[in-house]
Amino acid sequence: GQQLNQSPQSMFIQEGEDVSMNCTSSSIFNTWLWYKQDPGEGPVLLIALYKAGELTSNGRLTAQFGITRKDSFLNISASIPSDVGIYFCAGLRGGATNKLIFGTGTLLAVQP
C-alpha cells in the first residue's frame, strides 16, 4: 500500500534540543495529521492540520501544512526524555472515505 515518505528515519538527540521532521507525498492531501506511538501501544494524535499553509501549535509541538498540500513538518522544541517514541505523519484525502495513509515513521531517542 501507499506510504508517505518521512525523514529522518531516526534521530538521537540530547535533552533540551529542538527536533524537526518532515513528511512528503507525491499526491495531495486535504488533512495532515501527526501521531506519536509508544512501544506496544496504538498511535496517539498530536496535531491535526486542515488547511494549506496552516501552522498549528500544541505545547512544545508545532506543525505546518505545506502550501502545495503535498508535505508537512513537525517541530518539537526543548525536547525531554518522555518525547521518546516513533512519530508518524498521516494524510487524509477526504471525500467518501476516512482512509489514513501513514508515513514511514521517525524514531526519536532523547538522551537525558
Added chain:
Amino acid sequence: GAVVSQHPSWVICKSGTSVKIECRSLDFQATTMFWYRQFPKQSLMLMATSNEGSKATYEQGVEKDKFLINHASLTLSTLTVTSAHPEDSSFYICSAIPGHIGDEQYFGPGTRLTVT
C-alpha cells in the same frame, strides 16, 4: 472520552489455528472502524474498513477469506485471523470514528499476535 479498547492485548497461537481479536468503542458509537497491521519497525498499513451492518472493504493485497471482519454492532468489530501462519505474526491495531466522515480516528492499544 472516545476510548477504544482491544482484546486480547497479546496472543500466542499455533500455526493452523484461528484467533479472534476484538475492537470496542467504550464511550461512543462507531459506524466505521478500521483495522491496521504493523510489522516490527514499520508503519501502520490499513487492512480493511469495517462498516456496521455491512461487509468490510479490504485493501488491495489483503485476503478477505483469511482476515474475517465482523462489525455486528455500533461498538464492536472483530478480526479473525484464520489458519494463522508465522508470517501473520504482527501488531494489529484498530481505530474507530465516532460518527461522521471526517471525524477523528481514535486508535486502540493494539494486539500483539505471535504464531508459532
